[in-house]
Structure formats: C-alpha cells, structure tokens
Amino acid sequence: MSWERGRKCSEARRSPWATSRGVACAQTLNWRLPPKVLCGCLAIRRLVMVRFHFKRGLRFLENGLVWVLQRRSATGKIMFEEESGESPSQALTVSEVYEKYLGEHWRVDESSLGPGKELMFSTPKDIRALGDRDAECAAMRGDYLTKLHQRLVAEGERWRCVPKLFTHHLKNIARERGDKKAPGWSTVWNWWKRYEATRCITKLADHRRTGRTRDVVQFSVFEEVIAEVFLTPQKQPGKTVCDAMEDRIQRINEGLSGESKISTPAKATVYRWLKDLNHAVVLRAREGKEASERQMRGTMQGLRVNRILERYEIDHTPVDVLVVCKLTRMVLGRPWLTLVIDRKSRMIAGFYLSFHAPSAYSVLYALRMAILPKDDLLKAIPGLHNPWPVRGLPRLIATDNGMDLHSHALETFCMDAAIELLFCGVAHPEMKGAIERLFGTLSRDLFHTLPGTVFASIDQRGDYPSGDLAALDLDTLTMILVKWIVDKYHCTPHRGLGGNTPLYSWQEDEASTSIDLPAYPRQLDVMVGQSANRTAFKYGIEYDCIRYNSDALLSFREEKKKSPIVEIRVYEHDVSFIDVLDENLGEFIRVPAVDQAYCQGLTRHVHLMVRQEVNRRFGNQWQQQQLLEVKREIQAMVAAAMKAHKAGKRKQAAAQSMVDSNDVLNQHKAAFEGARRPSGMDSEEFLHTVPSASPLPKYTWESHV
Structure with missing residues (x-):
C-alpha cells in the first residue's frame, strides 16, 4: 500500500498542478482534479508553501553567498547586499526575487525569519485577486495544460515539446470542451514556460501592456539622478x-559615438516616472522619518479606558478668536486655552483662559477647576440649563513633554494628590487623541462662528477682516465658552461613545465609580503655588525682596532657639501674601506682606519689573517711596501698552496684568479664589487715561444663537 501511494505521488509531482497553490486555485474554481494529482499536491503541500515577508535583514542563501535585504528603492526594487562584501549589490524586482526563490536558486535563511518593523511586501496575489475574466482565462489554459499532460502520461510520452503530437491532442481537447478553435502548440508551450518556473496559476492570466516601453538605460540614469537630487531633504x-x-546623459554621450548615444527622455516621461515612485520611500527621504511615520501611520484600536477619572488629558491651544480690551475695545490678540478632558466620557473637566504663554501654572489652574465641584459656579452664571457634574481627583494626567511643564510645581502637585503624571512623546499628538480631536470640534463649532475669528491659512481667511470685526472681551468669551461646554458639547452625541453624549456617559459610570475629592478645598489653592524654603527671622520671611510677617509666624520662633527654616508657597497672581507650613499642625497658615500699600493687587511679574527698574535707577540706595513711584510708572506703562497700536504689545500687557478666566469666574462666584488684576488697572486714575471712544456693541451668547 505504501509503495502504491508513493508511485501515485511520484506521478502527481510530474503534473503541472503539483503545487499547493495550484490545488487552492483549482478548488476555488470548483475544478475536478484527478485523484492522482490531488494526492500528490497534498503530499508536497508542506514543501512548496513557505510563507515569508520581505523585511530589513531577511537573508537568502545562494551557493555559499548570503544576500541580505537592505532597503526598498523608490522605483520599487529591493536592494540586496552580499554579507561578506565580495560581490556587488543587486537591485531586483519582486518578480525576480520570487523567480529565484521558487526556482530554488535562492533559499531563505530560516534564522532571519520572524516579525520585523519594516514590513515591505507580502506573498504574491492568488487567483482570487484576479478579475473574473482573467480567472476564467487562467482556468481555461490550466485545463488545457492538465489534460494535455494526462494524455501524454497515458501514452508513455515525456513532457517535451512535440508540435505534431501537441496539435493532435489539443484538437481533441478543444472538441471535448466545446471550443470552436484549439490553441496552437507554440501558444500552449509558451503557457507552460510561464507556468513552469513558479508553478503559479496566476502566471497563466493575460499580461496587459500599458502601451509604453521603458528604456532600460534611460531608467538606470533616472534611478541615479533621483537618488542624488530628488530623494533629499532639500x-x-x-x-x-x-x-x-x-x-547626465549629455556627459555620458560625450564618450559615445553614432547610434550608441543615449537619447534624452521627454519631460513627460520623467514626470510619469516620478509619479510612479514609491510614496513611502519618497516621503521618508524628503520629509524625514518622523514626518513620514505620522502621515503613513494607520488607525488601529485606540487607547482603552475602563472608567471615568482614570485618565485626564491636558493640552494648550491658541484660541481662534481675537479678544478686545474691555475698557478701550482695542484688540489684545489671541488668548491661550488650556483644556482638561476625561478620556472615558469625553467630558470637559476644566479649562484655563489667559494671555500668558502655556506653562505649568496654566495646567495647575485648569486642574484646580477640574477637581473642584462646579455647582456654585453654575448657579452664579445665569442661562445654563444642564449640570456639569465632572469633579474628583484623577488617577493619571497625560500632558505635553515641553520643558515648561517639567516643573517642580507640577510634579509636587501630582505627588501630593497621588496622581500619576505622564509626559507624552514629542510630536506624537496621537498619544492625546481625545483632546486633540476636541480642539478641532471647538474651533469648528464655536470659535469660527464668533466675530473676530482667525483661520489657519491665508486661503481660508480670504478677505475676512478679523481685527475690524473683533468684539469679544475676555469676560464675554469665558461666559460663551462655559455655555458651549455645558449646554452644547456635553449634550451632543459623540461617535467615539457609540452615539451617547458625554454627559450621559459620565452619569452612567458615576454611580459605580468612587469619586475622591480633597477634604480641604483650600489645599488646592496651596498646591498651585510654587514651593520654596525660607528662614523665619524676627522681622518675618523675605522672598523676592518682600517681607511677610504675622503673629502666627512669630510663634514659630518661640519653639526653637534658632531661626527655623520653614516651607512656604508663593503665587504668581498676587504677592500680597504667602502660605507657610506649620509642621506641628500639618497645615498652611496665610501670612500677609508687611507693606500692603505696595503689594496689594500686584502680580509677581510686575513686581520683578519694578525691582529691576529700581535697581537700575537707584542701585542699593533706594527708599520705599521710590519703590511705590516706580510701581505706579510700571502700571502706567502697562495701561499705555493696552492702548498701543501694535497688537503684540497689547497682548503682552494683558499677560502682565494676569487677566484670565479665573479672574472672570471670580466675579461670578466669590468662593472661587482666582487671579486678580493690579489695582492700578481698576483705579479711577487709569480710567481717566483712557480716551473717550464710542464702545462697540456688547456681544452676548443670546445674540449669537
């Protein structure tokens, strides 16, 4: 029995269908193959179906030589280098590699197989990838080859080209198939030559030509030129x-004569060759590795978050609206918006709107709003119809990897609140995909519908006069943003949530989630401050040349013989007070500045400007009256800058005055302690310096909708 089976398998191996690929193709077309052929195909299935992928480092063995795959050229060829370096490198097409591999001239080095980062090509297409017409044509030709081979084997003839014998059998086969005309013996032999090397039925399909022939010499010159000129960062x-x-061709022809000279291809031909170059290779060479990876990356399954408060994403963006001064109605510029979003529910947890550049300070104030409940805020702002239930301490915060965010204040805040801090990779916005998507929604649905909006490019802007139509001050913009968040975005179905709204997704998970809040809300005020250590002397604590003292601070000196070193928290928005840690109580106590006349309502940025100007004028011989005088001058300069003709100076002045969304929301909710603007900006003296002008009509949310 084993001898009989081996004889059948031996006969089947001589059949043109003796490949597993041929069996798969035949079974796809419901062919009835002879049992001998089918048996032989099944017997050698494991020998011919070796599957591999082209990747960097793949090795082929050839008579002692080892060919290593290096890269893929822009023209689609695969570059191989001999491992020892004794043989010149080769540039082969995919078909040429398959011909060497299937013809057993090259053998795959099994040690080089396995997954690789750069998957270049897969196995060639099968008959199912062909069209119906091509598949029927390949099946017909395969049927002729099969039946012809069977007849020759039955007569004891070897498989060789005998024109007279081929013609006789082909006529009989055509008569059995019902074909009107039998193919010629030379045609059938050409079919066999195409099929013999690879034993792949797809080789029997028609090869349609494009109508153009490619000059090999011209194209080789083209490959050299694009490597030197086109595939460069320039x-x-x-x-x-x-x-x-x-x-290049002209210089080559200088050494040639007569008909041996190379003709220059037409420009249309060169442009067509450029168009046919591999896009991924061209992009990597011209744009760089990171840019090509960003453009060529695929969208797979995104980050999975199981519950709310598991991951907060934070990012900054310039607002696409020009903001005007509330008093002078002059354009200040585009403020910066810091947003906090819950990844699971897509709810906006908090935001911070200001004119100063993004920093850890912006993140801390946005987190402060995100953590605290917002019920009092919603009650203080009229016209809101939906809740804003987002609150609580998150488990993880994902933010940018900028140097300004690698600050001690932010790291200390996350450490004190037991929050994991994740810095996402540079130039990888997909790591914070939810908030990046939200910025696009915010610009399209809100900012681009407001007067004074700006656009990403000149083509999009057209003749739109953004500066002339700007009518929103920071107060109005903050109120509109809150209204849009609470009543529009949170109540709009989200495709990423399966059609549910962010508000519904939060409320659905809220009942099964433990929401932690700080036991003492004032702790957040302390945590957003900058930490420092100072010695408590009898005159108090000195920080940035400002002295702070109180009876509670003096009691620290009664417990220790030497002046104690204490931990303090200072704030950017106000220098009139600091918080000092009482180690015995484990609490921070507030210590006011001694000179309240100077410090009241003064930001740290303006204070440092005052100190710099005083040192420049008077050196170390300065008096308190001179300090107050320079302070008034600095505030006057800020007020003048708010009215400057250049928008850049006005925006810088707004940043120095620390006007932000906390200041706006503080006007509506007294319990919400936010940043305060300098007193000089609100004084009667400043109001008299503003020239009289007809104010623009106030823009409200009701007029917008």
Missing part, C-alpha cells in the same frame, strides 16, 4: 530632475 522639484538627467 525637496527639489521635478524640473531639477529633468535638468539633471539631461546634463
């Missing part, structure tokens, strides 16, 4: 390639 245009080819 991003040279196609015209440079045409000029370089013309110059």
Whole structure:
C-alpha cells in the first residue's frame, strides 16, 4: 500500500498542478482534479508553501553567498547586499526575487525569519485577486495544460515539446470542451514556460501592456539622478530632475559615438516616472522619518479606558478668536486655552483662559477647576440649563513633554494628590487623541462662528477682516465658552461613545465609580503655588525682596532657639501674601506682606519689573517711596501698552496684568479664589487715561444663537 501511494505521488509531482497553490486555485474554481494529482499536491503541500515577508535583514542563501535585504528603492526594487562584501549589490524586482526563490536558486535563511518593523511586501496575489475574466482565462489554459499532460502520461510520452503530437491532442481537447478553435502548440508551450518556473496559476492570466516601453538605460540614469537630487531633504522639484538627467546623459554621450548615444527622455516621461515612485520611500527621504511615520501611520484600536477619572488629558491651544480690551475695545490678540478632558466620557473637566504663554501654572489652574465641584459656579452664571457634574481627583494626567511643564510645581502637585503624571512623546499628538480631536470640534463649532475669528491659512481667511470685526472681551468669551461646554458639547452625541453624549456617559459610570475629592478645598489653592524654603527671622520671611510677617509666624520662633527654616508657597497672581507650613499642625497658615500699600493687587511679574527698574535707577540706595513711584510708572506703562497700536504689545500687557478666566469666574462666584488684576488697572486714575471712544456693541451668547 505504501509503495502504491508513493508511485501515485511520484506521478502527481510530474503534473503541472503539483503545487499547493495550484490545488487552492483549482478548488476555488470548483475544478475536478484527478485523484492522482490531488494526492500528490497534498503530499508536497508542506514543501512548496513557505510563507515569508520581505523585511530589513531577511537573508537568502545562494551557493555559499548570503544576500541580505537592505532597503526598498523608490522605483520599487529591493536592494540586496552580499554579507561578506565580495560581490556587488543587486537591485531586483519582486518578480525576480520570487523567480529565484521558487526556482530554488535562492533559499531563505530560516534564522532571519520572524516579525520585523519594516514590513515591505507580502506573498504574491492568488487567483482570487484576479478579475473574473482573467480567472476564467487562467482556468481555461490550466485545463488545457492538465489534460494535455494526462494524455501524454497515458501514452508513455515525456513532457517535451512535440508540435505534431501537441496539435493532435489539443484538437481533441478543444472538441471535448466545446471550443470552436484549439490553441496552437507554440501558444500552449509558451503557457507552460510561464507556468513552469513558479508553478503559479496566476502566471497563466493575460499580461496587459500599458502601451509604453521603458528604456532600460534611460531608467538606470533616472534611478541615479533621483537618488542624488530628488530623494533629499532639500525637496527639489521635478524640473531639477529633468535638468539633471539631461546634463547626465549629455556627459555620458560625450564618450559615445553614432547610434550608441543615449537619447534624452521627454519631460513627460520623467514626470510619469516620478509619479510612479514609491510614496513611502519618497516621503521618508524628503520629509524625514518622523514626518513620514505620522502621515503613513494607520488607525488601529485606540487607547482603552475602563472608567471615568482614570485618565485626564491636558493640552494648550491658541484660541481662534481675537479678544478686545474691555475698557478701550482695542484688540489684545489671541488668548491661550488650556483644556482638561476625561478620556472615558469625553467630558470637559476644566479649562484655563489667559494671555500668558502655556506653562505649568496654566495646567495647575485648569486642574484646580477640574477637581473642584462646579455647582456654585453654575448657579452664579445665569442661562445654563444642564449640570456639569465632572469633579474628583484623577488617577493619571497625560500632558505635553515641553520643558515648561517639567516643573517642580507640577510634579509636587501630582505627588501630593497621588496622581500619576505622564509626559507624552514629542510630536506624537496621537498619544492625546481625545483632546486633540476636541480642539478641532471647538474651533469648528464655536470659535469660527464668533466675530473676530482667525483661520489657519491665508486661503481660508480670504478677505475676512478679523481685527475690524473683533468684539469679544475676555469676560464675554469665558461666559460663551462655559455655555458651549455645558449646554452644547456635553449634550451632543459623540461617535467615539457609540452615539451617547458625554454627559450621559459620565452619569452612567458615576454611580459605580468612587469619586475622591480633597477634604480641604483650600489645599488646592496651596498646591498651585510654587514651593520654596525660607528662614523665619524676627522681622518675618523675605522672598523676592518682600517681607511677610504675622503673629502666627512669630510663634514659630518661640519653639526653637534658632531661626527655623520653614516651607512656604508663593503665587504668581498676587504677592500680597504667602502660605507657610506649620509642621506641628500639618497645615498652611496665610501670612500677609508687611507693606500692603505696595503689594496689594500686584502680580509677581510686575513686581520683578519694578525691582529691576529700581535697581537700575537707584542701585542699593533706594527708599520705599521710590519703590511705590516706580510701581505706579510700571502700571502706567502697562495701561499705555493696552492702548498701543501694535497688537503684540497689547497682548503682552494683558499677560502682565494676569487677566484670565479665573479672574472672570471670580466675579461670578466669590468662593472661587482666582487671579486678580493690579489695582492700578481698576483705579479711577487709569480710567481717566483712557480716551473717550464710542464702545462697540456688547456681544452676548443670546445674540449669537
């Protein structure tokens, strides 16, 4: 029995269908193959179906030589280098590699198989990838080859080209199939030659030509030119390639004569070759590795978050609206918006709107709003119809990897609140995909519908006069943003939530989630401050040349013989007070500045400007009256800058005055302690310096909707 089975398998191996690929293709077309052939195909299935992928480092063995795959060229060829370096490198097409591999001239080195980062090609297409017409044509030709082979085997003939014998059998086969005309013996033999090397039925399909022939010499010159000129970071245009080819061919022809000279290809031909280059290779060479990876990356399954408060994402963006001064109605510029979003529910947890550049300070104030409940805020702002239930301490915060965010204040805040801090990679916005998507929604649905909006490009802007139509001050913009968040965005179905709204997703998980809040809300005020250590002397604590003292601070000196070193928290928005840690009670106590006349309502940025100007004028011989005088001058300069003709100076002045969303919301909710603007900006003296002008009509949310 084993001998009989081996004889059948031996006969089947001589059949043109003796490949597993042929069996798969035949079974796909419901062919009835002879049992001998089917048996033989099943017997050698494991020998011919070796599957591999082209990747960097793949090795082929050839008579003692080891060919290592290095890269893929822009023209689609695969570059191989001999491992020892004794043989020149080869540039082969995919078909040529498959021919060497299936013809057993090359053998795959099994030690080089396995997953790789750069998957270049897969196995060739099968008959199912062909069209119906091509599949029927390949099946017909395969049927002729099969039946012809069977007849020759039955007569004891070897498989060789015998024109007279082929013609006789082909006529009988055509008569059995019902074909009107039998194919010629030379045609069938050409079919066999195409099929013999790879034993793949797809080779029997018609090979349609494009109508154009490619000059091999011209194309080799083209490959050299694009490697030197086109595939470079300089991003040279196609015209440079045409000029370089013309110059290269001209120099080559100087050493040739007569008919051996190379003709210069037409520019249309060069541009067509450039168009056919591999896009991924061209993009990597001209744009760089990171840019090509960003453009070529695929969208797979995103980050999975199981519950609310598991991951907060934070990012900054300039607001696409020009904001005007509330008093002078002059354009200040575009403020910065810091947003906090819950990844699971897509709810906006908090925000911070200001004119100063993004920093850890912006993140801390946005987190402060995100953690605290917002019930009092919603009651203080009229016209809101839906709740804003987001509150609580998150488990993880994902933010940018900028140097300004790698600050001690932010790291200390997360450490004190037991929050994991994650710095996402540079130039990888997909790591914070939810908030990046939210910025696009916010611009399209809100900012671009407001007067004074700005656009990403000149083409999008057209003739729109953003500066002339700007009418929103920071107060109004903050109120509109709150209204949009609470009554529009949170109540709009979200595709990423399966059609549910962010508000519904939060409320659905809220009942099964333990929401932690700080036991003492004032702790958040202390945690957003900058930490420092200072010695408590009898005159108090000195920080940035400002002295702070109180009876509670003096009691620290009664417990220790030497002046104690204490931990303090200072704030950017106000220098009139600091918080000092009482180690015995484990609490921070508030210590006011001694000179309240100078410090009241003064930001730290303006204070440092005052100190710098005083040192420049008077050196170390300065008096308190001089300090107050310079303070008034600095505030006057800020007020003048608010009215400057250049928008850049006005925006810088707004940043120095620390006007932000906390200041706006503080006006509506007294319990919400936010940043305060300098007193000089609100004084009667400042109001008299503003020239009289007809104010623009106030823009409200009701007029917008």
